[in-house]
Amino acid sequence: MSPFPIQEMALPLALGGQDLIGQARTGTGKTYAFGIAMLQSIGKPRKNRKKPRGLVVVPTRELAVQVSEDLVTAAGKLGSRVLTVYGGRAYEPQVEALKAGVDVVVGTPGRLLDLVKQKHLDLSQVTSLVLDEADRMLDLGFLPDVERIFSLVPAERQTMLFSATMPGEIVALSRKYLNRPTHIRAEHESGEGEATPQVRQLVWRAHRMDKIEIVARLLQARGRGLTMVFCETKRACDMVAEQLDTRGFAVAAVHGDLGQGQREQALRAFRNGKIDVLVATDVAARGIDIDDVTHVVNYDCPTDDKTYVHRIGRTGRAGRTGIAVTFVEWEELTRWKMINNMLGLAFAEPEETYSTSPHVYAELDIPEGTKGVLPHASRSRAGLSAERIEDLGETGRVRGRGGRRRDDRERERDREREQRPARTPRQRRRLRGGKELEETAPVETSEVELVDAKAEETPAIFSPDEVKAAATEPRRTRTRRGAATSAIEQALAGAPDSPDAQETPVAQAPAAEAPAAEAPAAEAPVAQAPVAQAPVAQAPVAQAPVAQAPAPVAAEEAAPAARATRSRRSAVKAAEPASAAPAMPVAEQAPAPAVPDRREPVVQPQVQPQAEPEPSFLAPPPPAPVRREPERIIPPSPFTVIFQSPDLATDDDDIAPSAASERKQQRRQARGGGGNRRRAG
Template identity: 45%
Template sequence: MPFNELGLSDKVLSAVTDAGYTEPTPIQAQAIPHVLARRDVLGLAQTGTGKTAAFVLPMLTLLEQGRARARMPRTLILEPTRELAAQVEENFVKYGKNHKLNVALLIGGVSFGDQDSKLLRGVDVLIATPGRLLDHVERGRLLLSGIEILVIDEADRMLDMGFIPDIERVCKLVPFTRQTLFFSATMPPEIQRLVSQFLSNPVQIEASRPSSTAANITQLLVACGREDHEKRDKLRDLIRGAENLQNGIIFCNRKRDVGVVHKSLQRHGFNVVALHGDMDQRSRMQALEQFRTGEATLLVASDVAARGLDIPAVSHVFNYDTPHHAEDYIHRIGRTGRAGRSGAAFTIVTHADVKSLAAIEKLIGNPIEWMNGQTLGDAPPREARSSSRGGERGGERGGERGEQRRGARPARRREERPQDERGHSERSHSHREEAPVAVASNVEELPRGNRPPRRERASAAPAPVETGPRPAPRAPVNPTTARRPQAERPHNDEPADTSHLPAFLLRPVKIKAG
């Protein structure tokens, strides 16, 4: 079915033709007629199938009639990340070049003043992240009572990022009569609850099985027994040995690892840029633009780049870390093989990633092939890492001497300490039964300067215990004498030193006669 049979306006069809598209994708062919009919839509399709155009094209047709008012946008599109929001804005600019629509972007990293000035002029299409949108609402600079169409894109990513309470709040602020469009690649139970609460009799469209991967993506697992420098070595080998590598995205689980891998690849001569959530908006957009234009061949990123980014020519995806959530694996490898192209996805797996790998294979319903048939059983386990690494680096860190200290010393101790029938050391028995207690007076017999060294004293036989008469005990103190007042105690003829007493205590005390 061509685009001209979907009910789109002539202006939209002209822009689509200029963009070079003739046939819609399955999700577009099924969703566009229902959106034009003002029905609530729940669209489920794997990433890279054109979900963005599935709601952008019919929205442009519907917005040809009407006019926006100040601080009251007509449509609202919620995106989980700044990059996705900026990408949707680019789609409106590309397909809406024949329309005179005001499009505003509310994301973090941009001053409130510039965004507020756009809202004051009136906005037909408002694209925002939930946090910045609610900031404008709380400041009283934005009213959502005029929303006609509400679009929630990448709803499962909203769930992962903790935006569901914000989504519920936004849905209560918009009119009850609005049209709601939900688009997502996966459908967890929490999203299903949100759909049943805020969508009215929606049309559910499944262009492909939820949580499935594209058939044109070659998926391979790469076994790696170590988790530090070995993973970076393995990553560089994969990049150098990849066939038909035009560009590639390297995904890491943590932002710290993004910086480590980025610097490591730079030191080894790779043309690479980094992208993660802690970067400022200008740096993020600059890195993404360098990768899109081909100025940078590799992009090291966190999961902020795993959802919805439309970079059609990505040939390879490298999972430096196996994703903790199985749904993230589908979104990561979906960055390649887009628009019918072929792609390749490599995932480095360590012994700590066994559970995550099992969850991924259970979600996609198929086992993933191991590269060259080498599984984790062929990689050294984590327990053997320290000993093997010490042997390999014996010249650098004293690995051989360390092995001698760790191996020879316990054997020598076992030889010097024969055991009895019960397994106890004979030395420990003799020490407890025969070792006499040393008397402190024996130590004083030898002058301090003539004492033997500590080791010789410890190995020498203990001195015999003296058996002479014990010294007489000290006479007990008379408690009566000890408790006498100071005036009654016997004292010598020397005067007491009273220099430390203040003067008022030395004044004589007058006692009245009774």
């Protein structure tokens, strides 16, 4: 049989003006079977002819572009004017072409009806009407629009329907719009919808997470040309395209969520060989004729047998051969068995397959050791970005996830880096305490900081004057020395036993008490000084060896003790015994019995807490107080407490009447309550 049987069978009848229902495999030249007859019946264009004489209705935009190109090629000698109208493009160029005059209009139902509604398109002179992919056009989705188009064209016309699959119910429906049609089937006796015999079919049961790995290795088979991968959803289409692009393949996606410019850009790049993998939904499964498509992959199992036939029909066209691989997941086995039975295939139980299965390499002729990433040496395609996006004046926004590929993003980043201004050198400023330093200011070095850190660790020698000067000096940062300064300030302000506070009462006490005691002036300081300092002499500090030494010796020993302190606060605390030391020998010369009795309440006040010296940093820390935990109250048993509901009843409470007594009381009240009155009388 000839590779173009539909043309040989349909052309004689179509040229005779008869209505046809043509059915043939994909890739057998159905477009020329009706196109040549339509152009021949219309004849050469005329200047006074503005309205179209031929109309071709197709389901998809991509198919409209392809049919228009074929008709332009067929009408090369006649010079017929062919116009393509479909959604996604601007209205103005199409309206201008219609005003200039056209002979054949090829379009989708939606845009055709829009132009008719706007009164730019007049179908009243159409003599030849063709429905390409008629089973899809007469489906429930397009049927209302197709019926409106049939109502707009004249009743006296030639109508032709062509498709690769033509179910019986579609044939019965089509007879409603055709006049005594002739049904032509250029098929073998094996049955309707038979797949192209030039296509070698492989059906594998694969896991969802491993399918992308199998596809990546399939794309590296020997002798592979252009490849189409079909997915069920738009989201899956974007995911597969992105995964293959990451693995180094020149890939593009085509589905309904993309703008028309992006869809046509991807198809042009695929036809021109700039990309070799096209991932698409079923929008590209019908009528797309591209040379050198060697492999078709059904990434998702088709929904029915007709979809399967149209998908694998993208390869093995016009007498060529091809390979079709179908992945079936475990939950899709029932659907696949129905498709297998309808088409009479031998894949009722697909073989379980993984990316490492040996039969994958053997069936597809994949070199051994091939992995799922394309080597850099094999990345020779220009990519999708090499194809220019045509400005179509799209009516909608450019949609789609992942519309830009990786090379587009890299070029855009490089362009931004080139346009970015030169970076100015950073100017550093030196600050101290929030204020900017001058350039000539000395800079602290690490040696100075080390010396300061070391000085804090060693014992310091400070005099009382230096302590007062350091307390008033502002500090830049808070350190251990700064913390000691604040403690010294508090000690100097409120300590009662500081050197300044002790000198004043010792000097003034003899003068105040001299007349009362009537003692000589030379003995006044000796006799009365111990009165004010008696508590200090009797403190526990008096038991130390320092208390029994003379005053000059005690003063000399107190000075080295002050020099041995580590901070200003310890220096002040060490100076306290030195001021009290001169009173100790005086107290020994004037014992307590020499004091008059009237002085006893004043001489011995209870000020023992002030006599205790405050511990210094050199003294060992006191032991931590023992914390006593409160006693735990543990009941003897959790079941010892027994709750008893209180008895609210008393002896004076009346017993509740029964239902019988209540009914008896009601009957008595209904009679008038006479019995009660008699009893009461």
